[in-house]
Amino acid sequence: MKKRLAGFEELVLLATASLGEEAYGVTVRQRLEAETGTAVALGAVYAVLDRLERKGYVRSAWGEATPQRGGRRKRMFRVTAPGLTALRAMGRIRSRLAQPIPKHA
Amino acid sequence: MTRLLRWFCDPDKLEAIEGDLAELYGDRRSWRYVIDVVSLCVRQPRTAIRSFVAALVVLVLAGPIGPPDHYIVHATDPAGEFVLEIHQGQAIAATLDGARVPERDLVQTGDTLIIRGADNGADFHIAIKPEGGIQWYPRHFSSR
Numbered sequence: 417m418k419k420r421l422a423g424f425e426e427l428v429l430l431a432t433a434s435l436g437e438e439a440y441g442v443t444v445r446q447r448l449e450a451e452t453g454t455a456v457a458l459g460a461v462y463a464v465l466d467r468l469e470r471k472g473y474v475r476s477a478w479g480e481a482t483p484q485r486g487g488r489r490k491r492m493f494r495v496t497a498p499g500l501t502a503l504r505a506m507g508r509i510r511s512r513l514a515q516p517i518p519k520h521a
Numbered sequence: 522m523t524r525l526l527r528w529f530c531d532p533d534k535l536e537a538i539e540g541d542l543a544e545l546y547g548d549r550r551s552w553r554y555v556i557d558v559v560s561l562c563v564r565q566p567r568t569a570i571r572s573f574v575a576a577l578v579v580l581v582l583a584g585p586i587g588p589p590d591h592y593i594v595h596a597t598d599p600a601g602e603f604v605l606e607i608h609q610g611q612a613i614a615a616t617l618d619g620a621r622v623p624e625r626d627l628v629q630t631g632d633t634l635i636i637r638g639a640d641n642g643a644d645f646h647i648a649i650k651p652e653g654g655i656q657w658y659p660r661h662f663s664s665r
Contacts, residue, residue: 459560
C-alpha cells in the first residue's frame with residue numbers, strides 16, 4: 417500500500433520544500449504560521465518532521481550554530497526525491513478532486 | 522522549564538530544540554514559550570513513558586482550568602475550510618478558505634454564531650460550546 421500524507425504532514429513538507437536549504441524548526445514554523453495565519457506549536461512541527469523522516473520524505477543534518485542560538489546547532493531538513501514525488505502525487509489528487517461535479521441532464 | 526525540557530526531551534534532539542527556543546524567545550518568557558516547551562516534552566520524549574507522564578501532567582493541569590479564554594478552531598466540511606477565532610465565548614474573527622469574513626457578517630446570539638452567506642449563499646449556523654469548541658451541520662460542496 418502506498419504511504420500517504422496526512423493534511424498537516426503535507427503542509428510541513430510543502431513548507432520545508434519551499435524553504436530549500438533554510439529549513440529548520442524555527443523557519444518551518446514561521447512559514448506555516450505566515451501562510452495559514454494560525455499559531456503552530458514547535459512540538460507539532462518536530463513531531464511531523466520526525467515522522468516524515470521515518471517515511472523517507474525528508475532527511476536531516478546538523479547545520480550551523482549561531483550566537484543567537486546560544487551556540488547550539490540547527491537541525492536542517494531537506495526534502496528527498498520520494499518526498500517531492502509524494503507532494504506531486506498529492507497535488508494531482510487535489511486537482512482531480514477540485515474538478516467541478518459534472519452536470520447531468 | 523529548561524530542566525523540565527531536559528528531563529523529558531530526547532537527548533539526540535535537545536541541542537536543536539534548545540537552540541530553536543533560544544532563537545525564538547531569547548531570555549523572554551511568555552505563554553507561547555510555555556506551550557512550546559510542553560508540546561516538545563509531550564511530542565519529542567526521551568522515552569514513551571515520559572511522553573505519557575508529560576501528557577498526564579498537562580491533562581491534570583488543564584482539567585480544573587476549564588475552557589480556554591481565547592482559542593482558534595480550524596474546521597473543514599465539503600464546502601471548504603473555515604477558521605474561527607473565539608475570545609471568551611464570542612467569535613471575534615473568521616476566515617473562509619483563507620479569506621477573512623467581514624465583521625458585519627458575523628452575528629452571534631448567545632451560543633449561536635451566524636456567518637452570513639457562508640453556506641452556499643445562505644446563512645451558516647454554528648454552535649459555540651460553553652466548554653470550548655464548536656458544532657455545526659456540514660455545508661454541502663458547491664462547484665461554483
